Amino acid sequence: MKLTLKIWRQRLPKEKGKFETYYIENVSRDMTFLEMMDSLNEKLIQEDKDPVAFDHDCREGICGCCSMVINGRPHGPGTEITTCQLNMKAFKDGDTIVVEPWRVKSFPVIKDLIVDRSAFEKIMAAGGFVNADVGSAPDANSIKIPKDKSDEAFDAAACIGCGACVAACKNSSAMLFVAAKVSQFALLPQGKTEGLKRAWDMVMKMDELGFGSCTNTGDCEAECPQGISLTHIARLNREFIRAGFHKAAAENK
Amino acid sequence: MTVLNSKIPDGPLSEKWTNHKNSLKLVSPANKKKLDIIMIGTGVAGAAAAASLGEMGYNVKVFCYQDSPRRAHSVAAQGGINAAKNYRNDNDSVYRLFYDMIKGGDFRAREANVYRDAEVSNAVIDQLVAQGVPFAREYGGDLTTRSFGGVQVSRTFYAQGQTGQQVLLGSYNALKRQEAKGTVKMYPRRQMLEIVKIDGKARGIVCRNLINGEIERYSAHAVVLASGGYGTIYFLSTLAVNSSGAAAYAAYKKGAFFANPSFIQIHPSCIPQLNDYQSKLTLMSESLRNDGRVWVPKGKGDKRHPNEISAEERDYYLERRYPAFGNLVPRDIASRAAKERCDAGFGVGETGYAVYLDFSDAIKAQGKKTIKNKYGNLFDLYNKITGEDPYTQPMKIYPAGHYTMGGLWVDYNLMTTVPGLYAIGEANFSDHGANRLGASSLMQGSCDGYFILPYTIGDYLADEINTGKISTDTTEFDLAEKEVKNKIDNLMSIKGNTSAHTFHKKLGKIMWDYCGMARNENGLLKGLEEVTKLEEEFYKDLKITGDTKTINQSLERALRLAASFEISRLLIRDALNRKESCGAHFREEYQTPEGEALRNDEDYSYVAVWEYTGDGKEPKLHKEQLVFENVKVTQRSYK
Ligand SMILES: Cc1cc2nc3c(=O)[nH]c(=O)nc-3n(C[C@H](O)[C@H](O)[C@H](O)COP(=O)(O)OP(=O)(O)OC[C@H]3O[C@@H](n4cnc5c(N)ncnc54)[C@H](O)[C@@H]3O)c2cc1C
Ligand code: SF4
Ligand code: FES
Numbered sequence: 068m069k070l071t072l073k074i075w076r077q078r079l080p081k082e083k084g085k086f087e088t089y090y091i092e093n094v095s096r097d098m099t100f101l102e103m104m105d106s107l108n109e110k111l112i113q114e115d116k117d118p119v120a121f122d123h124d125c126r127e128g129i130c131g132c133c134s135m136v137i138n139g140r141p142h143g144p145g146t147e148i149t150t151c152q153l154n155m156k157a158f159k160d161g162d163t164i165v166v167e168p169w170r171v172k173s174f175p176v177i178k179d180l181i182v183d184r185s186a187f188e189k190i191m192a193a194g195g196f197v198n199a200d201v202g203s204a205p206d207a208n209s210i211k212i213p214k215d216k217s218d219e220a221f222d223a224a225a226c227i228g229c230g231a232c233v234a235a236c237k238n239s240s241a242m243l244f245v246a247a248k249v250s251q252f253a254l255l256p257q258g259k260t261e262g263l264k265r266a267w268d269m270v271m272k273m274d275e276l277g278f279g280s281c282t283n284t285g286d287c288e289a290e291c292p293q294g295i296s297l298t299h300i301a302r303l304n305r306e307f308i309r310a311g312f313h314k315a316a317a318e319n320k
Numbered sequence: 321m322t323v324l325n326s327k328i329p330d331g332p333l334s335e336k337w338t339n340h341k342n343s344l345k346l347v348s349p350a351n352k353k354k355l356d357i358i359m360i361g362t363g364v365a366g367a368a369a370a371a372s373l374g375e376m377g378y379n380v381k382v383f384c385y386q387d388s389p390r391r392a393h394s395v396a397a398q399g400g401i402n403a404a405k406n407y408r409n410d411n412d413s414v415y416r417l418f419y420d421m422i423k424g425g426d427f428r429a430r431e432a433n434v435y436r437d438a439e440v441s442n443a444v445i446d447q448l449v450a451q452g453v454p455f456a457r458e459y460g461g462d463l464t465t466r467s468f469g470g471v472q473v474s475r476t477f478y479a480q481g482q483t484g485q486q487v488l489l490g491s492y493n494a495l496k497r498q499e500a501k502g503t504v505k506m507y508p509r510r511q512m513l514e515i516v517k518i519d520g521k522a523r524g525i526v527c528r529n530l531i532n533g534e535i536e537r538y539s540a541h542a543v544v545l546a547s548g549g550y551g552t553i554y555f556l557s558t559l560a561v562n563s564s565g566a567a568a569y570a571a572y573k574k575g576a577f578f579a580n581p582s583f584i585q586i587h588p589s590c591i592p593q594l595n596d597y598q599s600k601l602t603l604m605s606e607s608l609r610n611d612g613r614v615w616v617p618k619g620k621g622d623k624r625h626p627n628e629i630s631a632e633e634r635d636y637y638l639e640r641r642y643p644a645f646g647n648l649v650p651r652d653i654a655s656r657a658a659k660e661r662c663d664a665g666f667g668v669g670e671t672g673y674a675v676y677l678d679f680s681d682a683i684k685a686q687g688k689k690t691i692k693n694k695y696g697n698l699f700d701l702y703n704k705i706t707g708e709d710p711y712t713q714p715m716k717i718y719p720a721g722h723y724t725m726g727g728l729w730v731d732y733n734l735m736t737t738v739p740g741l742y743a744i745g746e747a748n749f750s751d752h753g754a755n756r757l758g759a760s761s762l763m764q765g766s767c768d769g770y771f772i773l774p775y776t777i778g779d780y781l782a783d784e785i786n787t788g789k790i791s792t793d794t795t796e797f798d799l800a801e802k803e804v805k806n807k808i809d810n811l812m813s814i815k816g817n818t819s820a821h822t823f824h825k826k827l828g829k830i831m832w833d834y835c836g837m838a839r840n841e842n843g844l845l846k847g848l849e850e851v852t853k854l855e856e857e858f859y860k861d862l863k864i865t866g867d868t869k870t871i872n873q874s875l876e877r878a879l880r881l882a883a884s885f886e887i888s889r890l891l892i893r894d895a896l897n898r899k900e901s902c903g904a905h906f907r908e909e910y911q912t913p914e915g916e917a918l919r920n921d922e923d924y925s926y927v928a929v930w931e932y933t934g935d936g937k938e939p940k941l942h943k944e945q946l947v948f949e950n951v952k953v954t955q956r957s958y959k
Pocket of ligand 1: 360361362363364365366383384385386389391392393394395396397398399400401402483484510511512513546547548549558559560563564566567603722723744745746747758759760761762763765
């Protein structure tokens with residue numbers, strides 16, 4: 068296949084970026100999208116140009132590094148896949164493909180297609196954990212958990228922290244990401260004790276970091292590579308409202 | 321006279337760890353605050369250790385090359401994590417887990433370390449569940465388990481095919497909790513390039529900030545390497561593209577001995593290479609062999625669709641050769657058996673280098689829903705990559721480089737031969753001998769991180785409480801920084817014609833051809849020569865474009881690759897030295913008439929431990945003799 072690539076190039080966080088156009092030939096349909104990018108980079112190196120910087124590591128859809136907006140869609144065409152799982156079979160000879168980084172104010176561009184997702188780290192540090200000191204745990208089977216609850220918690224816990232949900236959202240909300248963690252723990256007895264505080268702290272941190280609010284458009288769910296469901300946002304909302312009541316009640320005392 | 325002191329405690333096997341813990345020095349809470357620890361790596365081992373040490377009150381500085389600790393390659397582990405819980409009442413025990421690992425490792429691991437892992441494994445499961453890790457459960461609400469290769473009990477806890485992700489996120493969450501408390505400070509997007517020693521002790525590191533290219537110095541009272549394995553020497557492997565042994569190799573050059581480098585596990589079930597552009601191979605978890613049956617056609621070169629080949633025309637070669645363990649033989653055995661069939665012309669797929677893993681009988685017996693529940697995401701992953709549906713036709717699989725049993729030599733306290741420098745997780749040579757059993761790496765990493773290192777490191781740090789802050793403004797740091805800068809300038813200034821990516825691919829091919837699943841003296845010598853030649857070419861013809869002040873992924877790769885050449889040579893030397901076959905190390909000259917690995921216990925019942933003696937000089941071999949007091953050393957049999 069021959070392709071035209073319009074790729075966002077930006078050397079430094081503070082510099083203005085722009086689209087560069089590249090023509091590439093001999094793209095095999097068997098390549099993955101990132102392997103196509105590898106061969107573009109080989110070509111750029113041969114031409115003495117700086118290769119395109121992009122995040123990637125596992126190349127099997129689980130680490131959450133890869134993060135490209137391809138033809139306007141986070142992780143490109145297809146459902147429930149990451150950029151690294153995208154296959155060139157999704158394109159045809161002569162196509163023009165536009166490749167951009169996540170476009171989110173809270174994820175500033177570092178270089179080319181690489182963005183700074185440390186805001187997610189801060190949200191996690193605000194409450195994305197269970198307070199379980201090492202060495203004080205009871206026998207694992209002393210906590211019985213119904214299979215359906217445990218399975219649902221797993222579905223939420225499967226989030227890979229890629230940020231596609233934010234990139235897909237017109238408000239740049241991080242609700243699906245936050246909901247996945249809050250919901251996982253809300254479904255499990257281990258996480259219940261601090262459940263309300265967790266929901267409150269994580270949502271507050273998200274707001275503070277400049278992520279938008281959720282207006283239930285559902286684009287996040289549609290682009291999430293792990294298929295994290297909107298029902299988790301509903302659970303987060305319930306937890307958050309309850310947390311609000313608790314806080315108000317405590318302050319009125 | 322050997323310089324190695326493994327510090328294995330005296331006393332009966334089952335009491336060693338308890339007695340040892342009681343004899344370790346302690347550091348008081350007030351003094352812990354005065355002590356800094358550097359952690360390189362945030363996989364199951366590094367994240368668990370950093371969180372635990374932070375919780376204890378130490379100041380921990382944590383480094384990884386990804387943008388978040390949650391992305392360490394532990395995240396990709398699929399099948400499960402072992403523990404000797406005996407929840408299934410199948411007569412499992414600490415001793416049995418210990419024995420399975422010793423036997424599975426083909427009697428090349430240290431008894432005391434392996435036993436300690438088995439002993440501590442139960443507490444790991446308790447800890448992970450308390451952190452909210454959603455392991456698979458029965459309808460009654462109890463945890464469920466499955467079986468892995470090389471064992472006859474069901475002791476593997478799992479979270480669908482994403483166990484590594486869930487176990488890692490448990491530790492990651494704990495790490496975040498400590499970050500919030502201020503005991504842990506994260507330094508992501510850093511490539512550690514040099515260990516700094518002062519007065520013989522590990523005192524810090526020099527790394528490159530991958531965002532702005534700054535060379536940075538960090539000091540500490542102890543340094544821990546949790547940097548993972550070096551399987552990417554094969555280029556194509558199940559590891560992350562950016563994984564490497566470069567951090568461990570930097571430690572080796574600073575005096576940490578390297579043990580059994582040639583013990584590399586080739587995993588039997590990976591999606592075969594599809595084309596020349598491919599940048600990595602994807603694992604299909606060993607857990608699939610619980611229900612999947614491995615076969616090739618009985619007729620040579622049979623190109624029919626697998627569904628058209630009748631049961632009588634299929635050779636279920638693992639069941640045929642190993643009736644007692646069947647499809648669940650250990651990995652080294654399953655890999656070699658697949659290679660044997662393919663080399664003999666019975667392989668399937670376009671290249672003839674693949675075998676079938678078939679679920680049709682399991683689906684018939686248990687129903688599609690049950691199979692989907694157990695392996696759904698693995699089937700989806702396979703489908704995404706190959707476009708074929710494993711519910712209706714068998715998977716095609718072939719072995720690929722996967723795990724490194726070899727690594728930095730450590731004593732019972734997990735300390736390397738450099739005082740104050742520790743190695744945990746896959747980075748050490750640890751507990752898996754010549755072959756690792758499935759689901760025992762997440763276990764070992766977690767044991768090291770949560771329950772072993774946090775105690776043993778105190779024994780060393782107890783003598784450091786009066787040291788005070790360590791300055792980075794010393795000649796040792798100056799020198800280390802200069803070396804790193806020179807190395808980078810050197811690579812940038814070659815300005816040849818060939819990219820690091822291309823060199824890496826070439827190295828991978830040499831290593832796979834001459835030092836892969838089967839090895840022989842001539843091939844190894846040839847491999848050594850070719851690696852050396854390629855390395856010379858690398859320093860003449862490497863081309864890196866871009867600059868050093870912004871992200872430069874070609875430079876990052878070149879820095880890793882520079883170490884990979886040297887690791888590869890060390891690996892081949894080790895493989896040449898070991899004139900026996902054991903576990904994953906298969907020397908064609910040494911095999912039984914049935915083609916099984918033939919050990920030579922008389923001459924090689926030792927850990928081969930290599931000391932760096934200078935660039936261009938032969939490394940020096942030390943031997944740690946293995947002593948088996950609690951198991952009978954036998955010819956491994958899974959028949
Ligand atoms: C596909 C796959 C499936 C697996 N499945 C299983 C399984 O089911 N069960 C099981 O028990 N085991 C499994 N394993 C093995 C197991 O996952 C690994 O051995 C284990 O997770 C390694 O953990 P670790 O903490 O030692 O290192 P890793 O998780 O590899 O982490 C290495 C860390 O070191 C950092 N690092 C490395 N070099 C540098 C440097 N120079 N500078 C800064 N940071 C650096 C990285 O950023 C990373 O944080 C699997 C392995 C693979 C590849
Ligand atoms: S919720 Fe989905 S899209 Fe958002 S970070 Fe998690 S995996 Fe990515
Ligand atoms: S590179 Fe890991 S998810 Fe894509």
